[in-house]
Amino acid sequence: xxxxxxxxxxxxxxxxxxxxxxxxxxxxxxxxxxxxxxxxxxxxxxxxxxxxxxxxxxxxxxxxxxxxxxxxxxxxxxxxxxxxxxxxxxxxxxxxxxxxxxxxxxxxxxxxxxxxxxxxxxxxxxxxxxxxxxxxxxxxxxxxxxxxxxxxxxxxxxxxxxxxxxxxxxxxxxxxxxxxxxxxxxxxxxxxxxxxxxxxxxxxxxxxxxxxxxxxxxxxxxxxxxxx
Amino acid sequence: xxxxxxxxxxxxxxxxxxxxxxxxxxxxxxxxxxxxxxxxxxxxxxxxxxxxxxxxxxxxxxxxxxxxxxxxxxxxxxxxxxxxxxxxxxxxxxxxxxxxxxxxxxxxxxxxxxxxxxxxxxxxxxxxxxxxxxxxxxxxxxxxxxxxxxxxxxxxxxxxxxxxxxxxxxxxxxxxxxxxxxxxxxxxxxxxxxxxxxxxxxxxxxxxxxxxxxxxxxxxxxxxxxxx
DNA sequence: CGTGCGCTTGACTTTTTTCAATAAAGGTGG
DNA sequence: CCACCTTTATTGAAAAAAGTCAAGCGCACG
Numbered sequence: 001x002x003x004x005x006x007x008x009x010x011x012x013x014x015x016x017x018x019x020x021x022x023x024x025x026x027x028x029x030x031x032x033x034x035x036x037x038x039x040x041x042x043x044x045x046x047x048x049x050x051x052x053x054x055x056x057x058x059x060x061x062x063x064x065x066x067x068x069x070x071x072x073x074x075x076x077x078x079x080x081x082x083x084x085x086x087x088x089x090x091x092x093x094x095x096x097x098x099x100x101x102x103x104x105x106x107x108x109x110x111x112x113x114x115x116x117x118x119x120x121x122x123x124x125x126x127x128x129x130x131x132x133x134x135x136x137x138x139x140x141x142x143x144x145x146x147x148x149x150x151x152x153x154x155x156x157x158x159x160x161x162x163x164x165x166x167x168x169x170x171x172x173x174x175x176x177x178x179x180x181x182x183x184x185x186x187x188x189x190x191x192x193x194x195x196x197x198x199x200x201x202x203x204x205x206x207x208x209x210x211x212x213x214x215x216x217x218x219x220x221x222x223x224x225x226x227x228x
Numbered sequence: 229x230x231x232x233x234x235x236x237x238x239x240x241x242x243x244x245x246x247x248x249x250x251x252x253x254x255x256x257x258x259x260x261x262x263x264x265x266x267x268x269x270x271x272x273x274x275x276x277x278x279x280x281x282x283x284x285x286x287x288x289x290x291x292x293x294x295x296x297x298x299x300x301x302x303x304x305x306x307x308x309x310x311x312x313x314x315x316x317x318x319x320x321x322x323x324x325x326x327x328x329x330x331x332x333x334x335x336x337x338x339x340x341x342x343x344x345x346x347x348x349x350x351x352x353x354x355x356x357x358x359x360x361x362x363x364x365x366x367x368x369x370x371x372x373x374x375x376x377x378x379x380x381x382x383x384x385x386x387x388x389x390x391x392x393x394x395x396x397x398x399x400x401x402x403x404x405x406x407x408x409x410x411x412x413x414x415x416x417x418x419x420x421x422x423x424x425x426x427x428x429x430x431x432x433x434x435x436x437x438x439x440x441x442x443x444x445x446x447x448x449x450x451x452x453x454x455x456x
Numbered sequence: 457c458g459t460g461c462g463c464t465t466g467a468c469t470t471t472t473t474t475c476a477a478t479a480a481a482g483g484t485g486g
Numbered sequence: 487c488c489a490c491c492t493t494t495a496t497t498g499a500a501a502a503a504a505g506t507c508a509a510g511c512g513c514a515c516g
Contacts, residue, residue: 086355093365119347119350122354123340126343126353127315127316129314140297140364140368143368145289145297147504183371184372187464194464224291375471413474415497417495
């Protein structure tokens with residue numbers, strides 16, 4: 001596919017006039033990323049940002065003793081690393097591909113140039129940053145107000161709302177990663193999933209498929225008025 | 229003081245040409261806020277955003293059972309509620325004044341107008357959003373990777389780096405609020421502070437003054453390689 | 457066909473919360 | 487200015503939640 005078309009399909013660039021899309025295509029560098037590849041590391045100089053066009057990337061931080069916490073799982077189309085571009089600082093976290101795919105790299109200077117001349121691009125950008133901020137706020141709230149079962153219930157309900165009307169949800173990440181995304185460890189996640197099954201809230205099949213049986217029960221858990 | 233001068237002093241509006249500042253002054257509404265006053269509530273329609281010119285405001289979320297978690301304590305000069313403006317959604321949290329003060333309100337439409345015509349304003353805005361995102365990411369990391377003593381140590385070191393070279397730190401918020409800001413409860417905070425005193429890491433005087441005695445010790449705690 | 461990684465489970469420890477009681481501080485009205 | 491009342495802070499004891507360590511299973515991949 002032409003780079004221009006890839007770019008036109010990115011939400012961040014919605015509403016940009018064709019000439020600007022072409023300009024972007026000129027400065028964008030497309031690169032292959034392989035599963036396990038570190039795209040940038042915490043502390044690296046932020047010389048630009050990335051947009052994934054295929055595959056998936058995890059954004060995570062590392063604690064001093066090596067434990068990792070996943071902040072985001074980026075699907076194709078989402079920009080990442082752009083915070084460094086605007087804050088004018090280093091990348092604030094690691095980015096690692098968890099599937100083979102492709103990413104476009106946009107160098108900082110050229111992008112800023114474009115922003116300055118294009119209000120609709122900056123509105124898009126601000127909307128994306130704002131949405132992300134809102135999501136982070138929700139995460140912080142969940143981490144500090146809810147226990148793991150509540151956070152897990154939240155996440156399952158979210159997956160089911162995203163995933164269409166399908167009867168069964170399929171986890172698209174490993175349980176290790178899911179645990180990290182929810183601020184806990186695999187053992188705890190495993191136990192709570194087992195408890196949810198025993199309580200008749202959900203049913204599982206294989207390692208990655210979950211069916212919600214008692215939606216109300218999960219909602220009660222997520223809201224914190226019931227306890228597992 | 230003239231509204232224009234108040235506005236000129238706000239970092240968000242750094243670098244704006246005088247005519248634009250005057251335009252802002254035209255649309256800004258200055259209002260008094262009293263301690264305890266709710267400026268906006270979670271779910272209220274986001275018709276604009278605020279910048280504090282005096283006093284302090286807490287931004288918080290409420291859990292279904294009424295527990296609150298503080299996301300930010302806003303000092304004068306910081307915009308808040310702007311996420312709703314760009315995301316085009318309702319306010320995502322509560323804002324309540326914790327001191328008497330004054331706030332400027334900027335209606336959404338007029339502000340967007342201004343952004344569109346002024347690249348340097350949008351760059352400022354994006355830098356602020358980015359910084360905030362970065363701070364949230366750090367909070368999330370701390371909440372999911374560190375125990376309360378580590379988070380508290382972090383915070384104390386942060387306060388001491390902010391607060392100039394003063395020997396004694398003064399907490400500018402109540403311990404209830406501090407506990408909430410760190411994702412715990414007052415009892416736990418109190419106990420951990422007491423332990424830090426016993427271990428000779430800090431010294432306290434009155435309810436709001438803390439002196440760091442063993443900085444290295446605190447740093448070890450914050451990094452997670454020591455345990456209290 | 458074995459090796460390794462992801463997942464699960466058990467026993468145990470640590471951390472944090474909950475509940476309850478008390479003490480100190482701060483503001484208000486007489 | 488002082489007594490009173492509400493809010494804020496501290497402490498103890500017990501319960502709950504989550505984390506650690508260790509062992510074992512199963513499936514994919516070389």
